[in-house]
Amino acid sequence: MDDTVQNELTVRPVPSREVIEADFQIIVRTVFEGKDGSRYVGYVYWRASDHIGDLQPVVFVGTAGCVTFWGGMFQPAWSAYPSELQALRLVLPVSFTSEVLFELSAISGVLEGLYYFQNVEDGIVGVVA
Template identity: 90%
Template sequence: MDDTVRNELTVRPVSSREVIEADFQIIVRTVFEGQDGSRYVGYVYWRASDHLGDLQPVVFVGAAGCVTFWSGMLEPAWSAYPLEMQALRLVLPVSFTSEVLFEMASISGVLEGLYYFKNIEDGSVGVVA
Protein backbone atom coordinates (compact mmCIF):
# COMPACT_ATOMS: atom_id res chain seq x y z
CA MET A 1 0.00 0.00 0.00
CA ASP A 2 1.06 3.53 -0.61
CA ASP A 3 -0.58 6.90 0.05
CA THR A 4 -2.85 6.55 -3.04
CA VAL A 5 -4.96 3.70 -1.61
CA ARG A 6 -7.81 3.77 0.88
CA ASN A 7 -7.40 0.24 2.31
CA GLU A 8 -5.94 -3.18 1.55
CA LEU A 9 -8.80 -3.97 -0.87
CA THR A 10 -7.79 -1.23 -3.28
CA VAL A 11 -6.76 -2.41 -6.73
CA ARG A 12 -5.18 -0.15 -9.29
CA PRO A 13 -3.73 -0.86 -12.72
CA VAL A 14 -0.04 -0.81 -13.41
CA SER A 15 0.06 1.08 -16.68
CA SER A 16 3.77 1.74 -16.99
CA ARG A 17 7.07 0.21 -16.00
CA GLU A 18 6.87 1.94 -12.65
CA VAL A 19 8.87 0.49 -9.82
CA ILE A 20 6.89 -2.33 -8.27
CA GLU A 21 7.68 -2.78 -4.61
CA ALA A 22 8.41 -6.34 -3.47
CA ASP A 23 5.54 -6.23 -0.97
CA PHE A 24 2.89 -5.17 -3.50
CA GLN A 25 0.38 -7.86 -4.39
CA ILE A 26 0.14 -7.97 -8.17
CA ILE A 27 -2.75 -9.73 -9.89
CA VAL A 28 -2.23 -10.67 -13.51
CA ARG A 29 -4.92 -11.55 -16.04
CA THR A 30 -4.75 -15.24 -16.81
CA VAL A 31 -6.34 -17.55 -19.38
CA PHE A 32 -7.56 -20.93 -18.13
CA GLU A 33 -8.29 -23.80 -20.50
CA GLY A 34 -10.24 -26.94 -19.64
CA GLN A 35 -9.35 -30.35 -21.02
CA ASP A 36 -12.26 -29.97 -23.47
CA GLY A 37 -10.82 -26.75 -24.92
CA SER A 38 -13.19 -24.42 -23.05
CA ARG A 39 -11.55 -21.12 -22.12
CA TYR A 40 -12.04 -18.88 -19.13
CA VAL A 41 -10.55 -15.64 -17.91
CA GLY A 42 -9.30 -15.13 -14.40
CA TYR A 43 -6.20 -14.10 -12.55
CA VAL A 44 -3.29 -15.23 -10.43
CA TYR A 45 -1.16 -13.35 -7.95
CA TRP A 46 2.19 -12.90 -9.67
CA ARG A 47 4.99 -14.48 -7.67
CA ALA A 48 8.33 -16.01 -8.49
CA SER A 49 6.90 -19.26 -7.10
CA ASP A 50 4.89 -22.16 -8.42
CA HIS A 51 3.14 -22.88 -5.09
CA LEU A 52 -0.63 -22.55 -5.49
CA GLY A 53 -0.82 -20.87 -2.09
CA ASP A 54 1.23 -18.02 -3.55
CA LEU A 55 -0.54 -17.90 -6.93
CA GLN A 56 -4.13 -18.30 -5.61
CA PRO A 57 -5.73 -18.87 -9.06
CA VAL A 58 -9.24 -17.52 -9.60
CA VAL A 59 -11.48 -18.27 -12.62
CA PHE A 60 -14.53 -16.24 -13.63
CA VAL A 61 -17.42 -18.47 -14.72
CA GLY A 62 -20.13 -16.69 -16.69
CA ALA A 63 -22.26 -14.31 -14.67
CA ALA A 64 -22.29 -16.71 -11.70
CA GLY A 65 -19.09 -15.45 -10.13
CA CYS A 66 -15.70 -17.01 -9.67
CA VAL A 67 -14.09 -20.24 -8.53
CA THR A 68 -11.15 -19.84 -6.18
CA PHE A 69 -8.73 -22.74 -6.58
CA TRP A 70 -6.86 -22.04 -3.32
CA SER A 71 -8.71 -22.25 0.01
CA GLY A 72 -5.83 -21.94 2.45
CA MET A 73 -6.40 -23.90 5.66
CA LEU A 74 -10.05 -24.76 4.95
CA GLU A 75 -10.88 -27.88 2.94
CA PRO A 76 -12.95 -26.68 -0.03
CA ALA A 77 -16.06 -28.34 -1.46
CA TRP A 78 -17.40 -28.08 -4.99
CA SER A 79 -20.91 -28.22 -3.51
CA ALA A 80 -20.33 -24.76 -2.01
CA TYR A 81 -20.47 -23.30 -5.54
CA PRO A 82 -23.60 -22.75 -7.68
CA LEU A 83 -24.25 -25.41 -10.36
CA GLU A 84 -22.99 -23.18 -13.20
CA MET A 85 -19.65 -22.87 -11.43
CA GLN A 86 -19.53 -26.57 -10.49
CA ALA A 87 -19.51 -27.31 -14.24
CA LEU A 88 -15.85 -26.25 -14.24
CA ARG A 89 -15.17 -29.49 -12.37
CA LEU A 90 -16.17 -31.44 -15.50
CA VAL A 91 -13.34 -29.94 -17.57
CA LEU A 92 -10.52 -30.70 -15.10
CA PRO A 93 -7.60 -30.64 -15.36
CA VAL A 94 -7.48 -26.94 -16.21
CA SER A 95 -4.27 -25.42 -17.52
CA PHE A 96 -3.48 -21.74 -17.08
CA THR A 97 -1.10 -19.15 -18.48
CA SER A 98 -0.82 -15.59 -17.23
CA GLU A 99 -0.18 -12.59 -19.43
CA VAL A 100 3.31 -11.12 -19.49
CA LEU A 101 3.39 -7.90 -17.50
CA PHE A 102 6.44 -5.77 -18.30
CA GLU A 103 9.56 -7.65 -17.20
CA MET A 104 7.63 -10.19 -15.13
CA ALA A 105 7.53 -13.59 -16.80
CA SER A 106 4.34 -15.46 -17.60
CA ILE A 107 3.23 -18.06 -15.07
CA SER A 108 1.67 -21.34 -16.15
CA GLY A 109 0.49 -24.52 -14.54
CA VAL A 110 -2.20 -27.18 -14.32
CA LEU A 111 -5.03 -27.37 -11.80
CA GLU A 112 -6.41 -30.79 -10.85
CA GLY A 113 -9.09 -29.47 -8.48
CA LEU A 114 -9.56 -27.20 -5.47
CA TYR A 115 -6.47 -26.95 -3.28
CA TYR A 116 -5.88 -26.38 0.44
CA PHE A 117 -3.28 -26.98 3.15
CA LYS A 118 -3.80 -30.58 4.18
CA ASN A 119 -1.28 -30.26 6.99
CA ILE A 120 -0.14 -26.76 7.82
CA GLU A 121 2.75 -28.04 9.94
CA ASP A 122 4.54 -29.83 7.11
CA GLY A 123 3.08 -27.69 4.30
CA SER A 124 1.45 -30.60 2.51
CA VAL A 125 -1.31 -29.70 0.08
CA GLY A 126 -4.56 -31.55 -0.54
CA VAL A 127 -6.79 -31.42 -3.60
CA VAL A 128 -10.52 -31.93 -4.03
CA ALA A 129 -11.01 -33.11 -7.61
Protein backbone atom coordinates (compact mmCIF):
# COMPACT_ATOMS: atom_id res chain seq x y z
CA MET A 1 0.00 0.00 0.00
CA ASP A 2 1.26 3.46 -0.81
CA ASP A 3 0.01 7.06 -0.49
CA THR A 4 -2.29 6.77 -3.52
CA VAL A 5 -4.70 4.20 -2.10
CA GLN A 6 -7.87 4.73 -0.10
CA ASN A 7 -7.67 1.51 1.95
CA GLU A 8 -6.34 -2.04 1.88
CA LEU A 9 -9.04 -3.10 -0.60
CA THR A 10 -7.52 -1.02 -3.40
CA VAL A 11 -6.41 -3.14 -6.33
CA ARG A 12 -4.63 -1.93 -9.46
CA PRO A 13 -2.89 -3.54 -12.42
CA VAL A 14 0.79 -4.34 -12.11
CA PRO A 15 2.59 -2.25 -14.73
CA SER A 16 6.02 -3.90 -14.54
CA ARG A 17 8.11 -6.63 -13.00
CA GLU A 18 9.91 -4.03 -10.87
CA VAL A 19 6.69 -3.41 -8.91
CA ILE A 20 6.48 -7.12 -8.07
CA GLU A 21 10.03 -7.06 -6.79
CA ALA A 22 9.12 -4.14 -4.50
CA ASP A 23 7.34 -6.59 -2.17
CA PHE A 24 3.72 -5.71 -2.94
CA GLN A 25 0.98 -8.28 -2.49
CA ILE A 26 0.07 -9.54 -5.95
CA ILE A 27 -3.21 -11.24 -6.84
CA VAL A 28 -3.25 -13.24 -10.04
CA ARG A 29 -6.28 -14.21 -12.13
CA THR A 30 -6.85 -17.92 -11.76
CA VAL A 31 -9.05 -20.50 -13.49
CA PHE A 32 -10.77 -23.05 -11.24
CA GLU A 33 -12.29 -26.28 -12.54
CA GLY A 34 -14.73 -28.49 -10.67
CA LYS A 35 -14.72 -32.29 -10.88
CA ASP A 36 -17.69 -32.02 -13.30
CA GLY A 37 -15.73 -29.81 -15.71
CA SER A 38 -17.42 -26.57 -14.63
CA ARG A 39 -15.08 -23.60 -14.85
CA TYR A 40 -14.87 -20.50 -12.70
CA VAL A 41 -12.64 -17.47 -12.55
CA GLY A 42 -11.07 -16.13 -9.40
CA TYR A 43 -7.68 -15.29 -7.99
CA VAL A 44 -4.87 -16.38 -5.71
CA TYR A 45 -2.15 -14.36 -4.03
CA TRP A 46 1.05 -15.08 -5.92
CA ARG A 47 3.68 -16.54 -3.64
CA ALA A 48 6.64 -18.84 -4.02
CA SER A 49 4.89 -20.95 -1.38
CA ASP A 50 2.10 -23.41 -2.14
CA HIS A 51 0.64 -23.15 1.39
CA ILE A 52 -3.10 -22.54 1.21
CA GLY A 53 -2.77 -19.74 3.77
CA ASP A 54 -0.38 -17.89 1.48
CA LEU A 55 -2.46 -18.43 -1.68
CA GLN A 56 -5.88 -17.62 -0.15
CA PRO A 57 -7.89 -18.72 -3.22
CA VAL A 58 -11.12 -16.91 -4.07
CA VAL A 59 -13.64 -18.19 -6.64
CA PHE A 60 -16.36 -16.09 -8.26
CA VAL A 61 -19.61 -17.99 -8.90
CA GLY A 62 -21.51 -16.20 -11.64
CA THR A 63 -23.06 -13.00 -10.32
CA ALA A 64 -23.86 -14.59 -6.94
CA GLY A 65 -20.61 -13.53 -5.29
CA CYS A 66 -17.48 -15.38 -4.29
CA VAL A 67 -16.26 -18.20 -2.08
CA THR A 68 -13.11 -17.63 -0.05
CA PHE A 69 -11.31 -20.93 0.48
CA TRP A 70 -9.09 -19.68 3.33
CA GLY A 71 -10.64 -18.88 6.70
CA GLY A 72 -7.40 -18.23 8.56
CA MET A 73 -7.81 -18.60 12.31
CA PHE A 74 -11.56 -19.17 12.08
CA GLN A 75 -13.21 -22.40 10.96
CA PRO A 76 -15.32 -21.53 7.90
CA ALA A 77 -18.75 -23.00 7.24
CA TRP A 78 -20.46 -23.65 3.93
CA SER A 79 -23.73 -22.63 5.60
CA ALA A 80 -22.41 -19.06 5.84
CA TYR A 81 -22.72 -18.80 2.03
CA PRO A 82 -25.95 -18.38 0.08
CA SER A 83 -27.23 -21.50 -1.71
CA GLU A 84 -25.93 -20.27 -5.09
CA LEU A 85 -22.41 -20.28 -3.69
CA GLN A 86 -22.84 -23.50 -1.73
CA ALA A 87 -23.36 -25.22 -5.11
CA LEU A 88 -19.57 -25.02 -5.54
CA ARG A 89 -19.32 -27.62 -2.77
CA LEU A 90 -20.96 -30.17 -5.10
CA VAL A 91 -18.09 -29.97 -7.61
CA LEU A 92 -15.24 -30.52 -5.12
CA PRO A 93 -12.41 -31.19 -5.52
CA VAL A 94 -11.69 -28.04 -7.52
CA SER A 95 -8.38 -27.75 -9.35
CA PHE A 96 -6.84 -24.39 -10.18
CA THR A 97 -4.08 -22.81 -12.26
CA SER A 98 -3.11 -19.16 -12.15
CA GLU A 99 -2.10 -17.10 -15.16
CA VAL A 100 1.57 -16.40 -15.76
CA LEU A 101 2.51 -12.85 -14.83
CA PHE A 102 5.84 -11.29 -15.89
CA GLU A 103 7.65 -14.64 -16.06
CA LEU A 104 6.43 -15.62 -12.59
CA SER A 105 5.47 -19.26 -12.73
CA ALA A 106 1.84 -20.36 -12.70
CA ILE A 107 0.52 -21.73 -9.43
CA SER A 108 -1.56 -24.91 -9.52
CA GLY A 109 -3.31 -26.95 -6.90
CA VAL A 110 -6.42 -28.76 -5.78
CA LEU A 111 -8.98 -27.54 -3.25
CA GLU A 112 -10.82 -30.18 -1.20
CA GLY A 113 -12.96 -27.70 0.76
CA LEU A 114 -12.73 -24.60 2.93
CA TYR A 115 -9.43 -24.37 4.82
CA TYR A 116 -8.41 -22.88 8.17
CA PHE A 117 -5.76 -23.22 10.87
CA GLN A 118 -6.96 -26.11 13.01
CA ASN A 119 -3.99 -25.67 15.34
CA VAL A 120 -2.16 -22.38 14.87
CA GLU A 121 0.79 -23.22 17.13
CA ASP A 122 1.63 -26.33 15.13
CA GLY A 123 0.58 -24.91 11.76
CA ILE A 124 -1.99 -27.70 11.26
CA VAL A 125 -4.53 -26.87 8.57
CA GLY A 126 -8.07 -28.26 8.70
CA VAL A 127 -10.57 -28.55 5.87
CA VAL A 128 -14.36 -28.38 5.79
CA ALA A 129 -15.41 -30.48 2.81
